[in-house]
Amino acid sequence: xxxxxxxxxxxxxxxxxxxxxxxxxxxxxxxxxxxxxxxxxxxxxxxxxxxxxxxxxxxxxxxxxxxxxxxxxxxxxxxxxxxxxxxxxxxxxxxxxxxxxxxxxxxxxxxxxxxxxxxxxxxxxxxxxxxxxxxxxxxxxxxxxxxxxxxxxxxxxxxxxxxxxxxxxxxxxxxxxxxxxxxxxxxxxxxxxxxxxxxxxxxxxxxxxxxxxxxxxx
Numbered sequence: 001x002x003x004x005x006x007x008x009x010x011x012x013x014x015x016x017x018x019x020x021x022x023x024x025x026x027x028x029x030x031x032x033x034x035x036x037x038x039x040x041x042x043x044x045x046x047x048x049x050x051x052x053x054x055x056x057x058x059x060x061x062x063x064x065x066x067x068x069x070x071x072x073x074x075x076x077x078x079x080x081x082x083x084x085x086x087x088x089x090x091x092x093x094x095x096x097x098x099x100x101x102x103x104x105x106x107x108x109x110x111x112x113x114x115x116x117x118x119x120x121x122x123x124x125x126x127x128x129x130x131x132x133x134x135x136x137x138x139x140x141x142x143x144x145x146x147x148x149x150x151x152x153x154x155x156x157x158x159x160x161x162x163x164x165x166x167x168x169x170x171x172x173x174x175x176x177x178x179x180x181x182x183x184x185x186x187x188x189x190x191x192x193x194x195x196x197x198x199x200x201x202x203x204x205x206x207x208x209x210x211x212x213x214x215x216x217x218x
Contacts, residue, residue, distance in 0.1 A: 001085060001089060001093050004080075004085070004090065004093050005093050005096060005097055008093065008094055008097035009097050009100060009101060011070055021059075021062055021063060022059040022060065022062060022063060022102045022105060022106055023059070023105050023106070023109055025055070025058065025059045025062055026055045026056060026059045026106055026109060026110075026113065027109075027113065029051070029054070029055035029058070029059075030051070030052070030055055030113040030116050030117060031116065033047075033051050033117060034116065034117070041118040044117045044118040045117075045118045045119065045120055045182070046179075047117075048114060048117035048118060048119040048120075048123070048182070049119070049123060049127060049175050049178030049179040049181075049182055050175045050178075050179065051117060052110055052113065052114060052117065052119070052127060052178070053130070053131075053134075053171055053174050053175040053178065054171070054175075055113075056103075056106045056107075056110060056131055056135065056138075057138060057167055057170075057171055059102065059106055060098075060102055060103060060106070060135065060138045060139065060142060061142070061160060061163065061164070061167075063098065063101075063102050064098070064142040064143075064145060064146050064156075064159060064160075064163065065146065065149075065156040065159060067094050067095075067098050067142065067143050067146040068094065068143075068146045068147060068150045068213075069146070069150065072150050072151055077150070077213075077217065078217060081213065081214070081217050086210070087210040087213055087214065088206045088207055088209075088210040089206075090210075091143055091147065091206045091209045091210050091213070092202075092206045094143055095136075095139045095140045095142075095143040095206070096139075098139045098142065098143065099135060099136055099139040102139070103131075103135030103136065103138060103139050104135070106131065106135060107128060107131040107132050107135055110127055110128065110131050111124045111127060111128050114127060119182060120182040120183070122181055122182055122183075122184055123178055123179075123181050123182025123183075125181065126177055126178050126180070126181025126182065126187055127178040127181070127182075129177065129181075129191070130173075130174045130175075130177035130178045130181075130191070130194060131174065133174075133177075133191070133194050133195050133198055134170050134173075134174035134194050134197075134198060136198050136201070136202065137170045137194075137197050137198040137201040137202075138167060138170060140198075140201040140202055140205045140206070141163060141166045141167060141170075141201055141205060142163055143205070143206075143209055144163075144166075144205045144208055144209040144212070145159045145162050145163035145166070146159060146209075147209040147210075147212040147213045147216070148162055148212055149162070150213065150216050151216055169193075169197055170194065170197050170198075173190045173191075173193045173194040173197065174190075174194055176190040177190045177191050177194060
């Protein structure tokens with residue numbers, strides 16, 4: 001599993017779907033919002049948590065089609081399916097590689113980009129915590145979506161349509177944690193819901209993705 005993880009990390013960086021693409025898109029979204037709504041702090045501060053979460057979600061979405069597509073194109077996916085490692089473990093490793101190369105850099109960059117949107121001081125910690133808890137769910141759900149469309153030509157648009165509705169609960173509770181934290185309110189309920197979504201996704205979706213891959217590889 002370690003060798004597979006290192007291989008996927010190297011492929012993600014070489015293919016241009018790793019650190020640079022997601023961070024660049026996240027930065028563009030953050031910079032453009034003040035131009036659209038104005039630089040007034042009173043306007044930006046209330047919407048900052050939601051904007052940052054939407055930017056992170058869309059940045060994750062950009063690289064989902066590369067999770068399995070490269071392995072499908074060069075035939076590696078067929079070899080991985082016949083390897084001693086269970087297909088559920090392979091799917092989990094690929095989701096982890098996507099999170100490390102895409103989700104984790106977004107988590108680290110979000111507090112710095114919050115300065116551009118005048119995020120209130122108490123909100124920085126909770127923005128970081130919410131993204132740290134929520135982005136693993138985005139990667140696992142995205143891996144499931146990638147498994148659904150693997151082998152389809154131009155399946156990126158279809159995958160986006162399939163995955164985006166599944167992202168909505170994570171977006172709602174993640175942004176709510178950051179918003180409540182920024183306003184000094186209690187964050188326990190949305191934080192527990194967000195943690196539940198992530199743990200539930202990690203527990204169930206690798207098995208669903210593996211089952212879909214077995215059907216698509218027949």
